[in-house]
Structures are given as C-alpha cells and as structure tokens.
Amino acid sequence: MSVQHMSIAPEYVSFYVAGRRNVDIPVHMNRQGIFVSEDCVNIPAYYWSDGDTHVTLGPYSEIAEARKPDSDTILNTPNQELILFDANEPQYAVAHVPSTKTRIRVWVDHPIEPSNVVIAWG
Amino acid sequence: MGWRRCRKPTNPRQSSWTTWWGQARILGRGQAITPAQEARLAVSTSRMQEALRAVHRREPNWKPTPQACETVDGLIRANEAIAREATLRALQRRLTRTGVGPYAKEWVAAPATNRRLNRTEQAEVDRIGRTYGCHWCGIKTPGTPRDHFIGDHQVPRSIGKPSRIYPHCWWCKISQGGLLSKGRY
Structure with a gap:
C-alpha cells in the first residue's frame, strides 16, 4: 500500500477513478468540476497542450493533506481494486483496496484545470 | 489487349481511371505511372473503398465531397481525402x-507526431473557436481558465490517426471523453 505518483496529459482534460471496468462516466453539460457517481469519479485535468497533470494516489493514512477535500464520496469497488484511467488509456494505475466500498477523497489545486490532484482512498 | 478498368468512379464528377503497363489514363489522357505510385494508388483506393463501405452501412445515400484530379498524385490525394472524410462521417454516425x-x-492540421500544440497552432484553434464556436455546441466561450479552446483530435486518437484539430469547449470535451470511455474498458 504505497503512494503512487504519476504525471499524465489526458486528451479529454479529465480522468476517471473507478472500482471496475466498463462503468458509466458521470458527466454534466452545465456544471464544471469533479463529477461523482456510485461507480466512478470524473476528475478534471490540465489541458493536455499546456502541460501535465501530476497525480498522487494512495491510502488516506499516507496522504498528508491538511485542508478539506474537494470531493468526498463512497465508491463501489467490487473487485477490491481502484483503477485510474482516461478515455484513451485503459489504466494509469491500480490500487488494491480492502473492501467492496471505498471512501475516496480528492484534492485539486484548481476546480477546472488542476495541475496537481491528490486521490486518497480508505 | 487494351486499357484495363481498375475501379469505378466514386462520384459522377470524378473521372474513371485505368492503368496499363506503366501508364494510367485519367480524364481520357494517358500518364506515366511508376510502380511506387501504382502501389500508393492501390492502397489509397482500397482505404477509400473500405471507409465508404463503413459509412454506407449506416447511411447508404451519403456521398463524399466531389474531387477533381488530373495527375496520378492528385488522384491519390483525392482518394485519401475521400477516405478521411468517410472515416470522420462513419465515426460521427457510430458515436x-x-x-x-x-x-x-x-x-488545424493535426501534428504528425503525438506532440503538444505550439503557440501558433493554439492561437489558430482559438481564432476558429471564437469565430465559429465549439464545433459541437457552437458556444464561443471555451470555459477554460486561460480562455483557450481545447484542441479536439478528429478522429479521436483512441480510434485512429487524427488528421484535424477542431476547437472544443470544456463541457463538450469532458462529455466526449466520458462517451468514448463508456463501455470500452
């Protein structure tokens, strides 16, 4: 259970966290920000042409974030895993979680185009 | 022994062409054709026909933009243009x-490599976006913090090799990503 760091440039300016594959991605045509459903969290990212989005994924106990999370939700994780992916990339990272429902907390440094995203599970 | 017809014209305005022993006849005139050109012509023709078949499965009456050409290279480029247009149309119908x-x-022409847009290309995407709006919803404000329209590859990189970049607003870009992901993984 280690913290994973990665730099990504998602073409669709967003990436997803889900507990299984083949999920419906929550989208909204009027609002901006993080969209959440029971199966998936849709997190905005930095515009791919302007730079990378730095993502940190790890257990909550090992993530040091002082402020209140920008999104706090319970996600279905039937396979006891958490997959980070986007429209083009089937898997950026996988984290193994202990239960079939996992609390996900997300911190972003900008509500629409974050360059740093921290995702904590558990 | 005479001229051999290789394919039918894809639209009425495009003349049929034939090849025979290093010669191609386009618009009724014989032109020298090299083996390399002949190979490229065959490849471009089969790609075009494949793309047209893909469109006609869903939209039988669809026709590509008419192309006119007088040289072998022009014919190859015309085939490639029709193939691109048909591929985009097929994608539009499918998704x-x-x-x-x-x-x-x-x-804006998509970069041949997977690189980021340079400042000139981004400025052009922004100009097109401010003039005509997001290519899906027509909104003329991009919705991004730096006021840049987002370059949308067509066809999407996950489906094929993109040839064009259109301006996209933030909302359409996010929803397109969600739709493309749906059911794929």
Missing part, C-alpha cells in the same frame, strides 16, 4: 457527439 460537430468550419 454520437464524438465525430465532427455541426459547427465545424475550419480546422
């Missing part, structure tokens, strides 16, 4: 809201 949108007028 709603992911192909080229109704407000698409101008585009």
Whole structure:
C-alpha cells in the first residue's frame, strides 16, 4: 500500500477513478468540476497542450493533506481494486483496496484545470 | 489487349481511371505511372473503398465531397481525402457527439507526431473557436481558465490517426471523453 505518483496529459482534460471496468462516466453539460457517481469519479485535468497533470494516489493514512477535500464520496469497488484511467488509456494505475466500498477523497489545486490532484482512498 | 478498368468512379464528377503497363489514363489522357505510385494508388483506393463501405452501412445515400484530379498524385490525394472524410462521417454516425460537430468550419492540421500544440497552432484553434464556436455546441466561450479552446483530435486518437484539430469547449470535451470511455474498458 504505497503512494503512487504519476504525471499524465489526458486528451479529454479529465480522468476517471473507478472500482471496475466498463462503468458509466458521470458527466454534466452545465456544471464544471469533479463529477461523482456510485461507480466512478470524473476528475478534471490540465489541458493536455499546456502541460501535465501530476497525480498522487494512495491510502488516506499516507496522504498528508491538511485542508478539506474537494470531493468526498463512497465508491463501489467490487473487485477490491481502484483503477485510474482516461478515455484513451485503459489504466494509469491500480490500487488494491480492502473492501467492496471505498471512501475516496480528492484534492485539486484548481476546480477546472488542476495541475496537481491528490486521490486518497480508505 | 487494351486499357484495363481498375475501379469505378466514386462520384459522377470524378473521372474513371485505368492503368496499363506503366501508364494510367485519367480524364481520357494517358500518364506515366511508376510502380511506387501504382502501389500508393492501390492502397489509397482500397482505404477509400473500405471507409465508404463503413459509412454506407449506416447511411447508404451519403456521398463524399466531389474531387477533381488530373495527375496520378492528385488522384491519390483525392482518394485519401475521400477516405478521411468517410472515416470522420462513419465515426460521427457510430458515436454520437464524438465525430465532427455541426459547427465545424475550419480546422488545424493535426501534428504528425503525438506532440503538444505550439503557440501558433493554439492561437489558430482559438481564432476558429471564437469565430465559429465549439464545433459541437457552437458556444464561443471555451470555459477554460486561460480562455483557450481545447484542441479536439478528429478522429479521436483512441480510434485512429487524427488528421484535424477542431476547437472544443470544456463541457463538450469532458462529455466526449466520458462517451468514448463508456463501455470500452
């Protein structure tokens, strides 16, 4: 259970966290920000042409974030895993979680185009 | 022994062409054709026909933009243009809201490599976006913090090799990503 760091440039300016594959991605045509459903969290990212989005994924106990999370939700994780992916990339990272429902907390440094995203599970 | 017909014209305005012993006849005139050109011509023709078949499965009456050509290279380019247009159309029919949108007028040529847009290309995407709007919804404000329209590859990179970049607003870009992901993984 280690913290994973990665730099990504998602073409669709967003990436997803889900507990299984083949999920419906929550989208909204009027609002901006993080969209959440029971199966998936849709997190905005930095515009791919302007730079990378730095993502940190790890257990909550090992993530040091002082402020209140920008999104706090319970996600279905039937396979006891958490997959980070986007429209083009089937898997950026996988984290193994202990239960079939996992609390996900997300911190972003900008509500629409974050360059740093921290995702904590558990 | 005479001229051999290789394929039918794809539209009435395009003349049929034939090849025979290093010669191609285009618009009724014989032109020298090299083996390399002949190979490229065969490849471009088969790609075009494959793309047209893909469109006609869903839209039997669809016709590509008429192309005119007088040289072998021109014919190859015309075939490639029809193949590109048909591929985009097929995608548009297959995945709603992911192909080229109704407000698409101008585009920027997609870089051959997977690189980021340079400042000039981004400025052009922004100009097109401010003139015609997002190619899907027509909105003329991009919704991004730096006021840049987002370059939308057509066809999407996950489906094929993109040839054009259209301006996209933030909302359409996010929803397109969600639609493309749906059911893929």
